Amino acid sequence: MHPIINKIMLLRAFGIFIGFILVFNAMPATGQSTYCNPMDIDYKYNFEQLNENISYRSGADPVIINHRGEYFLFVTISGGYWHSKDMINWKYLTANRWPFEDMCAPAAVSVRDTLFLFQSTFESRPILYSVAPEKGIWEFYNRWTPRLPKDIGPWDPALFHDPDTDKWYMYWGSSNVYPIFGSELDYSKRLAFKGQYQSMFWLNQYEHGWERFGPNHSDPFKPFTEGAWMTKHKGKYYLQYGAPGTEYNVYANGTYVSDQPLGPFTYAPYNPVSYKPGGFATGAGHGNTFQDNFGNYWNTGTSWIGLNWAMERRIVRYAAGFDNDGQMFANTRFGDFPHKMPTKTWTGKGDELFTGWMLLSYKKPATASSTLDTMAAQKITDENPRTFWAAKQNKPGETLTIDLQTEQEVKAVQVNYTDYKSDIFDNKPEKVYTQFKIWTSKDGKKWNLASDLTKEPKRDRPCAYIELAAPVRARYVRYEHVYVASPILAISEFRIFGNGFGKAPQTPAAFTAVRQKDARNADLKWEKVPGAIGYNVLWGIAPDKLYQTYQFWNDEPNTFELRALNVGVPYYFAIEAFNENGVSVASKVVGVK
Structure with missing residues (x-):
């Protein structure tokens, strides 16, 4: 979220949510075994635009934490948070200390028996903790942080505890001027900054096509980086970030990778990690990555509505993970169609969760x-x-x-x-x-x-x-x-x-992908299939790594300029068609240099 706008929103929200008592809006056990994006939660009427007298429900910047085998969802300016035991049925809670003002883009982390919580701020704010978050009981862990220089933050923060070293870190940033920052925290001093904060990385829209602003990356306006999150996997540190802006269909999550928690970080050539520019629920940026009780990874994000206000949004989540080469991915193929909630560890990239409905x-x-x-x-x-x-x-x-x-x-x-x-x-x-x-x-x-x-x-x-x-x-x-x-x-x-009771469509013919002189772009073309409703263009950095999806409808043009590529990275593409009856076999993979 944009820091100047957020600061205004926070001031407007100040004091509105004082004095909450614990409230459960009970949800019945539905017996459902599937879910569908956008998430089915009771999004709250939002006070961001109270002074303009605009009333709408919204949810953005999600963080889902697996804490002692149960799940807690924190969302921007919601007056509380959600609790679930199965990730299908969510209960909304407010808390004894839902603090002094409501939270924008909160950070949360589970360490041993304690859940820690911190809000975006440009001022000095405390970290909260709870050993009973399912009961809405929170206490002050510290009176935290000396104020950082003007506009630095920490806005859109992420708390990270390294289980291998028992060290703590914070990452943050929400700007089209500043980078993503990081700092070690001193546990002996109640998680105060330990030393000077550091720059982790900056956006580079001149080499990373997906970091360009606007619908389908078409606006020359300088893009925003925001929504930091850290995941450690097999000794590697994946520092994630959202870009290029929450109010467009191409809002996505990317990652840099390092052997050390404060870098130096290397840009992942397969970025973006989570990307859903087509279909109904578009946008997947500014979320977090977590594991469920079976060890499966998930990536959450923010989907764009943008009717009443540009930042009117909803919450999405996608199966995610790391392949054998350490490449991070999120599976957005049919991402807003029904999926099965897993009851075991899934294989591959999680395609088995798609119901086929x-x-x-x-x-x-x-x-x-x-x-x-x-x-x-x-x-x-x-x-x-x-x-x-x-x-x-x-x-x-x-x-x-x-x-x-x-x-x-x-x-x-x-x-x-x-x-x-x-x-x-x-x-x-x-x-x-x-x-x-x-x-x-x-x-x-x-x-x-x-x-x-x-x-x-x-x-x-x-x-x-x-x-x-x-x-x-x-x-x-x-x-x-x-x-x-x-x-x-x-x-x-x-x-x-x-x-339906008919046949799935045929595989689209004559699929081509041609890289432009501007290597951030490629021109795609295919022949339409009789009886198809839509198409998924699948692409990635290797023939067996087609982790990205762009969905199109059959009544849209059969040509498209894809503007999300990274300079110097070869790509491979395929296409599949779908209708009411099912999905075609994917086309032969074509490569471009």
Whole structure:
């Protein structure tokens, strides 16, 4: 996040969250075994733009910590945090000391029996600790830090404890002027700075195409680096960072690597590590990397909404890891389709977590019980979170119906709400919650109830993901409205997942990749496939390391200028097609120097 903007936001938020008592918004055991990005949590109405009277729910800059086998999620300006035992069901908590002001881009680390927590700041702020974070009990660990020079921070901090040396470090940075910084911390002095902080590395958009600013890296504006995070793997230190800016589809995480915690660091030629510029939930930058209880790695990030304000966002997470050569990766292929929650250590790059449930609703006909102005029902199937349908009135019984055009097997739905002209500036659970019903039909006349949120305890679900108890054969799927707190009922996307009964598409033919004179760019081209809904361009630095994915829809052009490459690095590309029925075999890999 940009430091000057964040400082203003922090001042506005100061004192709003004083005096919280512990509150649980209980979530029932859903029985779900799958998840879908954006994460289905009760995003909070955000006070960033309170003075401008803009009301919207948002979540950004996530940190998920595995603490004693349970998971804790910290998010920018949320008035609290989330706790989960399975990474599917999350409970929101506020704390006895949710401190003095709310937190931007917080840092957290679990060391032995203690969870430590620290906020972004340009002032002097304390580190908190808890031995019972699931109960919302926090105490002051120190009264920390002398103030650093103006604009240095530590903003967007990361706390790191090296288990092999028992030494502590902090990394931080959020700027298009300054680098990522790092410093050792003195445990004997309650984690005060130990010596002088140091510059770790700077952005270099002249050699790293993905670090260029703007949509698809097309803006000459100087990019931002932010969101530091450190992971140690097999003796190597992976210092991660977000770039080039949170308000674009290309927001991503990269890494530098070193044999020492404070460097010198070497740029990873395979960057970016986590990158999702296409599809519904675009953007994957500024998050963290953690391991689950099976030892699997995950990478979290920030996905862009940008409707009410440029920094309106959601939270995503992707299977991640390190290959046998030590290359770090995050798997964003079909990253906003349903995935299985692992019950064991996965293999390879985690493709086995993809359920194979395809998107059934893209550009399918949609009708509504009523429509406000020009915000028509057809916008709920365009896979764009910045377009939306709105009802004439926010009242129970309003409906949205999607015609899948043929009978298909429906397995899950996701309802993404839009805060259009919202007037909500608090998060009182008795007022702010979401309820609806999902119906299915084979003929559009006889309807069967597939899911009913009125049967569960009230909670807010701006990105509600519902895995049906059993697959349902249906042609029509209907959303029936019950309640949202906003004055206007608005939905950006009603996404339906499952499988058709036809054939997967053929492999796209004549796929080519040509490097431009500016080696940061490559021109891609392919032949469209009859019956395809979309395509995944897969690429990487070796034929067996196609870890990157850029998703396209079939109604988009079949040519694209990819502007995310690193100078001096050879690349390899392939493409696959997909539709409601499945995914084609990937094309032959082509290489460019």
